[in-house]
Amino acid sequence: MKLFYAAASPYARIVRIILIELGLYDGIEKEIATLRDPDSALLPTNPVGRVPTLRLDDGTTLTETLLIVPYLDTLHDGPPLLPRDGSDGWVTLSRMGTAMGLLDGIVAWNRELRRPEEQRSPGMLALERTRATRTLGVLEDAVGQGAYRGRLDAAQIALGSALAWTERRHRIFAWRDGHPALSAWYDDIADRPSFTRTLPPVT
Ligand SMILES: N[C@@H](CCC(=O)N[C@@H](CS)C(=O)NCC(=O)O)C(=O)O
Structure with missing residues (x-):
């Protein structure tokens, strides 16, 4: 492999x-x-x-x-990281979708910001800022109510990766502002050896 x-x-x-x-x-x-x-x-x-x-x-x-x-x-015998049998009430798939959607939007936003200023689309920049801010607001509430916790799963990993990337690579988005629960949640997961070993370089 x-x-x-x-x-x-x-x-x-x-x-x-x-x-x-x-x-x-x-x-x-x-x-x-x-x-x-x-x-x-x-x-x-x-x-x-x-x-x-x-x-x-x-x-x-x-x-x-x-x-x-x-x-x-399929390569391990432990509980699935992304259960596709509904055994968790489809919660992990739901959370994974939100985390991946957040990541897709933030990456697209940053890609636009890397274009020469006169070529950037103000509409696109506004759309992606709104999408990211709205999604982070929902995640702040969800994490505050206990979501994305418990035994490690793919949704937690995807959200942690999205937030780390934003912190280290996004040109302008200070995602922690106004999101104390999410910040504390991120600091916990970022301490895992699998996270510290794979930290993306700072732009
Ligand atoms: N939908 C893909 C997205 C992967 C993706 O966009 N990867 C980027 C790096 S972060 C890439 O390979 N970009 C090269 C390109 O766009 O040509 C996935 O979920 O794996």
């Missing part, structure tokens, strides 16, 4: 954290892939050119975090 990733990718980090939590990380081959590079070593494996990309031993390639995580769940 071989994982292609980028050190700064919050998506690949979700997969890396899970591999560490499952005790599989050190035993697999890994390659840091260049992105948006026509010569990237990733492209023969994944023509879409995105990370995470996981190549299995039989050559099958898995892409997309939300598809790789269920595969990883």
Whole structure:
């Protein structure tokens, strides 16, 4: 099994954290892939050119975090990280969707901010700021009421990865402001060895 990733990718980090939590990380081959590079070593494996990309031993390639995580769940005997049988009342899938949606929006917002100022779309910037602020407000209440807690699952990992990436890579969004419950929640999960070992570089 071989994982292609980028050190700064919050998506690949979700997969890396899970591999560490499952005790599989050190035993697999890994390659840091260049992105948006026509010569990237990733492209023969994944023509879409995105990370995470996981190549299995039989050559099958898995892409997309939300598809790789269920595969990883087949590699261990513990409680599933992303239960797809409704045994938890679909709560983890629901929370995972919110965390991934937050991440998608924040990444898109930052990508727009990296364009030259005269090329940025004010409408897009406003939309993504509103989306992120609204979602963080909901998460602040949810976490304050006990959500995203208990035995570690993929939704907690995805939310932790999204918040870490925002803190370290987003150009302007100070997500902690006005979100004390979420800040305290993040500080707890960020202490896990799987998180400290995979911290994305600061921009
Ligand atoms: N939907 C994908 C998103 C993955 C993604 O966008 N990865 C970024 C790095 S954070 C990437 O590979 N970007 C390269 C590109 O857009 O060409 C997933 O959930 O895995």
